[in-house]
Amino acid sequence: MQKNRLHSILAVLLVAALFLGACPAPASPAPAAESGAGEATAAPAGDLVPVTYTYASRGVPADLAEVQAAMNEILNAKIGVNLSLEPIDFGAYNDKMQLRLAAGEECDVMFTAPWTNSYANNVANGVLMPLDDLLLEHAPGLWASMPETTWEAARVNGKIYGVINQQIFPKPWGVNVRKDMLEKYNFSLDDVTRWEDMEPFLQAVLEGEGITPVYANVDGQANLWRSQYWGYDGLDDGIGFIGIKANDESLTVINFLDTVEYEESARLTQKWYDAGYFPQELPQADEADAMFRAGQFAMSYHVEKPGNDVEAEARYGWEFVSKNLTDPLILDTSGATATLSAICKSSKNPEKAMEFLDELNTNVELYNLLAHGIEGKHWVWVDEGNKVLGFPEGMTNATSGYDPNTDWEFGNQFNGYYRDAKQVGAWEKTAEMNDTAFPSEALGFVVDRTPIQTEIAQTTAVWTEVVEPIANGWVSWDEAAADAKERLDAAGAQVIIDEVQRQLNDWAATNKTK
Amino acid sequence: MQANNLKSPATKSGFFSRWIGGQRAWETNLSLLTMALPGILLLFVFAYLPMFGIIIAFKDYRFVDGILGSAWVGMENFRFLFGTDTAFRITRNTLVMNSIFIATTTIGALLVAILMNEVYQSRMSKYYQTMLFFPYFISWVIASYFVFAFLNGSTGLANQIIERFGGDPPSWYRTPEAWPLVLTVAHIWNSIGFSSIVYLAGILGISPELFEAAKIDGAGKAAQIRYITLPMLYPLIIILVLLAIGRIFHADFGLFFFVPRDTPMLYSTTDVIDTFVYRSLVQLGNISMAAAAGFYQSTVGFVLVITANWVVRRINRDYSLF
Numbered sequence: 091m092q093k094n095r096l097h098s099i100l101a102v103l104l105v106a107a108l109f110l111g112a113c114p115a116p117a118s119p120a121p122a123a124e125s126g127a128g129e130a131t132a133a134p135a136g137d138l139v140p141v142t143y144t145y146a147s148r149g150v151p152a153d154l155a156e157v158q159a160a161m162n163e164i165l166n167a168k169i170g171v172n173l174s175l176e177p178i179d180f181g182a183y184n185d186k187m188q189l190r191l192a193a194g195e196e197c198d199v200m201f202t203a204p205w206t207n208s209y210a211n212n213v214a215n216g217v218l219m220p221l222d223d224l225l226l227e228h229a230p231g232l233w234a235s236m237p238e239t240t241w242e243a244a245r246v247n248g249k250i251y252g253v254i255n256q257q258i259f260p261k262p263w264g265v266n267v268r269k270d271m272l273e274k275y276n277f278s279l280d281d282v283t284r285w286e287d288m289e290p291f292l293q294a295v296l297e298g299e300g301i302t303p304v305y306a307n308v309d310g311q312a313n314l315w316r317s318q319y320w321g322y323d324g325l326d327d328g329i330g331f332i333g334i335k336a337n338d339e340s341l342t343v344i345n346f347l348d349t350v351e352y353e354e355s356a357r358l359t360q361k362w363y364d365a366g367y368f369p370q371e372l373p374q375a376d377e378a379d380a381m382f383r384a385g386q387f388a389m390s391y392h393v394e395k396p397g398n399d400v401e402a403e404a405r406y407g408w409e410f411v412s413k414n415l416t417d418p419l420i421l422d423t424s425g426a427t428a429t430l431s432a433i434c435k436s437s438k439n440p441e442k443a444m445e446f447l448d449e450l451n452t453n454v455e456l457y458n459l460l461a462h463g464i465e466g467k468h469w470v471w472v473d474e475g476n477k478v479l480g481f482p483e484g485m486t487n488a489t490s491g492y493d494p495n496t497d498w499e500f501g502n503q504f505n506g507y508y509r510d511a512k513q514v515g516a517w518e519k520t521a522e523m524n525d526t527a528f529p530s531e532a533l534g535f536v537v538d539r540t541p542i543q544t545e546i547a548q549t550t551a552v553w554t555e556v557v558e559p560i561a562n563g564w565v566s567w568d569e570a571a572a573d574a575k576e577r578l579d580a581a582g583a584q585v586i587i588d589e590v591q592r593q594l595n596d597w598a599a600t601n602k603t604k
Numbered sequence: 605m606q607a608n609n610l611k612s613p614a615t616k617s618g619f620f621s622r623w624i625g626g627q628r629a630w631e632t633n634l635s636l637l638t639m640a641l642p643g644i645l646l647l648f649v650f651a652y653l654p655m656f657g658i659i660i661a662f663k664d665y666r667f668v669d670g671i672l673g674s675a676w677v678g679m680e681n682f683r684f685l686f687g688t689d690t691a692f693r694i695t696r697n698t699l700v701m702n703s704i705f706i707a708t709t710t711i712g713a714l715l716v717a718i719l720m721n722e723v724y725q726s727r728m729s730k731y732y733q734t735m736l737f738f739p740y741f742i743s744w745v746i747a748s749y750f751v752f753a754f755l756n757g758s759t760g761l762a763n764q765i766i767e768r769f770g771g772d773p774p775s776w777y778r779t780p781e782a783w784p785l786v787l788t789v790a791h792i793w794n795s796i797g798f799s800s801i802v803y804l805a806g807i808l809g810i811s812p813e814l815f816e817a818a819k820i821d822g823a824g825k826a827a828q829i830r831y832i833t834l835p836m837l838y839p840l841i842i843i844l845v846l847l848a849i850g851r852i853f854h855a856d857f858g859l860f861f862f863v864p865r866d867t868p869m870l871y872s873t874t875d876v877i878d879t880f881v882y883r884s885l886v887q888l889g890n891i892s893m894a895a896a897a898g899f900y901q902s903t904v905g906f907v908l909v910i911t912a913n914w915v916v917r918r919i920n921r922d923y924s925l926f
Binding site: 188189192193194208211212215216217218370371394417435436437543544545546547548550551552554555558559564580582583 | 666687690756760775777778790869872885886887889890
């Protein structure tokens, strides 16, 4: 009797143990929306193929499920895909995606970029699906929507791993200033051509308002170094310290720390930091946004693409005046690949995922559903002829149930409707900037990180710990630069420079002969 | 019983019963064993099965190829640890900070327990205990904002006080040298209530007759503490310290990650192995390199526990853990 009872207990426990052992490890942080909005409407009907789309967003919109349902109406009928939207908060996006991808969790389409959920890193880690064949077979419209030279920018080691979202390609770094502040302190942006021209205004705001004038957060660079502004092509933003002079035909890879421009930017940043123009302690990204909305900043440094003032107004609730200070505009690979959609290697249905990408980039209605929500509910036509939309009566971006304000993240932005009459013509202007920007000598070259992963890991650590404090003006250039260079070298900086130079020379040999 | 058992080795419970000392012992201990079983299984599933994953540290792990299918790369993944002074630094920080924590918490908790014992009869004692114990339940994420409120540059309480007294306030989040102190204070704040209650229980267990006899012989408070309280607490202190040393290579992730706000400039004194492993994983997305760092932690931790135990056993066999 007793023995039998023991056996049954043992058996139960053994089964439990096997079950525990066999279950996959608890999924790494699941995006908040996955269970909520994602599955609310995702019951696969018939032989629809499920496709997930993961991207970064500012919070999870309340009406996400409705927008998803509306998108599925189009997708179900047209390509037999049942889409689940999986937005993840911007601040958490990089960490969550890197963990998910490292764990091999299944995903289909996702947002990737040089600056979050790193494209180069993902390629080196082998988590992205090569897209060349898929593009030709399943997305002819998408393939034809961009010239082949643009596609080149997404090519690593001969293969395309990401679909470039068409939007602004060069980086017009400039200033984005609150209009009320400009008027109050009687300052005009007309004569501003360089960062330092802003100083009188910043001083006036600091003294008059008692606020920190310049927006910065832990994720954005809290300094005045922007490679394109200073005339450099950064080659790989994730490595951070290497690049070429954009017009250098000899394609010599240099360490930014050795350039006079980097020194100048660090010295200027320090001056600003000491003067109190930059925050003394960097807030988290969402804290900083909230502070801007509450009026605790007067301006930000941003990519001043056409129509950016309207995007910024929707985000921070102030009227803005923008001005680009980058001249000449430089078109480099990281700019052309600033936002991409990629398909995960773990995807079970890459063909359908590609068909979805094709639709998203060519179907204007579908794209605007994702970018702006449902007509009549989230927006109404203000001027249908010019494709300008607005909020329905009595609604603002704060009360709207769906206003992601990140259309550049989803696909071809030129298919987008304008948020504001002021924006009309912005896409044409943007396209013109893309065409007229000065192409970097290394445009189209992408670093293959695979052979130098160890060195990148080491130099990244030194970079964040030792170099960024100098760039951010927290420690003085004279005191710390020599030591920083030394530590960067010890961490393998030269190995990286040599390897990238070798890759660049190989690339030039095959691509620059024309 | 023994003989009976040997005759029928085919009994289903034969192996187990011989293992634990015969049929009789088997039957007597049955209930105890059953109670221990879930714990043993959990230990097996969560502590022994995952050891298989150690091989990831020696592979170029690609999830498409699987753990077994990925290519072997030897010690390649360890290069980023030992190529610079990283390994030395995170090891030093982990060991030094945990040693400081063990010392300060033990001494502080003893002191608090002795003081608390003196007011134990008073009405306020429960209030004191609760106040000291309370921080133990506060998450480090929240505590990090307390610390930030004290130390941040523009509006921080600490700097305002320093300025009031005419001092030159430091920029705390840019001064790595200050952080061993800040973290120690934060750790004491968090843990002293818990540890002191253990010691207080120990003190209450000491026979009051000893103190009475001492008083009659004319011993003052100091003498009582020195000659009665502390010697009686000795075994307890040693066991608690040994347990802490056993975990000396496991830094408190919450404390080291959130309280310094993951500030790169402070890494030289606040980066410990746990935070480093986490960062390698989320920044590089490279599971092999993170696994290599984790493997390093386990190895050194293992050696350390064995050594600590060996040392204690040389001093006094009874106090060693195994």
